[in-house]
Amino acid sequence: MRAIALFIVLSATTPFVSSSQAQDAAAGEKVFTKCKVCHVADKDQNKVGPSLNGVIGRTAGTHPGFSYSAAMTAAGKSGVKWDEPTLTTYLHAPQAMVKGTKMTFPGLKDDKDIANVIAYLKQFSK
Numbered sequence: 001m002r003a004i005a006l007f008i009v010l011s012a013t014t015p016f017v018s019s020s021q022a023q024d025a026a027a028g029e030k031v032f033t034k035c036k037v038c039h040v041a042d043k044d045q046n047k048v049g050p051s052l053n054g055v056i057g058r059t060a061g062t063h064p065g066f067s068y069s070a071a072m073t074a075a076g077k078s079g080v081k082w083d084e085p086t087l088t089t090y091l092h093a094p095q096a097m098v099k100g101t102k103m104t105f106p107g108l109k110d111d112k113d114i115a116n117v118i119a120y121l122k123q124f125s126k
């Protein structure tokens, strides 16, 4: 029911936004408040978690100056690169995809939230 209500709100506001991508990123910025305790995306800065500036296209566990878990480093070495599919899986259930990750975040349940937060992160990636 909540998803339906959200859909109606989004549809109602769409005519005032020039591109649907901008709409997604704006919604994603709100979702990102859940990540902000640990992550920064609009500038290149590590906090509790690694900087998410430029994360799209980056190999997992490779941001300079961040002390990753062995699990995340291993994920990168095994070829995990952050793009839409891998981020969707990871953000859904971080511990399930990277067993032993030190990202203590249970994951996002709503696929729409995940898509929107990825759209938000894309703004800060090349």
Ligand code: HEC
Binding pocket: 031, 032, 034, 035, 036, 037, 038, 039, 048, 049, 050, 052, 055, 058, 059, 060, 061, 062, 063, 067, 068, 069, 070, 071, 072, 073, 082, 087, 091, 100, 101, 102, 103, 104, 105, 108, 117
């Ligand atoms: C409680 C703190 C915390 C929260 C909240 C959190 N993260 Fe993380 N995140 C981390 C830590 C710590 C790592 C490093 C994980 C490791 O080394 O295993 C990480 C790693 C990541 C990575 C991998 C980055 C890389 O360089 O490989 C991504 C992507 C990510 N987080 C996205 C998010 C998003 C998006 C959210 C919000 C939906 C979020 N995180 C919420 C702490 C957090």
